[in-house]
Structure formats: C-alpha cells, structure tokens
Amino acid sequence: MIPLFDLIATCYKNKDNDSMLNKTIQIKIDKAIRLLQNNSEEALKIFNEILKNEPDNIDALNGKGSALMKLIGSMMQKSVLINH
Secondary structure: OOOHHHHHHHHHHHHHHHHHHHHHHHHHHHHHHHHOOOOHHHHHHHHHHHHHHOOOOHHHHHHHHHHHHHHHHHHHHHHHHHHO
C-alpha cells in the first residue's frame, strides 16, 4: 500500500508536470498565432503538431482553422491573378 504522503507528493509532481506542459503548449500556440500574419504554412505545422498530442485543444483548433482560411484565401488570390 502506498503511504498517503507519497501519494500526495506524486499528485503534486503530476500537477507541476501538467502545468509545465500547458505552458509549453501555450508558448507554441502564441508563436503560431504570430506566424499567422506572414507565414500561415509554418503556423499550420505548429497547430498540427499540438493537435497530435491534444486533439481537443480549442486554441490549436481555432488557430488551424484560421491558418487554413488564410492559405485558401491566398490560393484564391493567386488563382485570380493567374486567370486574368
């Protein structure tokens, strides 16, 4: 049987690890959001990387949607320029 103190200590360690992981993910999301302005393809790669491990991450899902919309818009503009 695990002593109560060891069990509590393990819970706190896991909480600290989760906190560090959340900070790391947030840093990646912030970077990808900044990249959306000029480099949607790179932003999309970062959002996809996050979503591999956290498929329900709302910020990454929203960011991926924004990156895809920017890329589609860019492709449509290029298509209009080529066809005219």
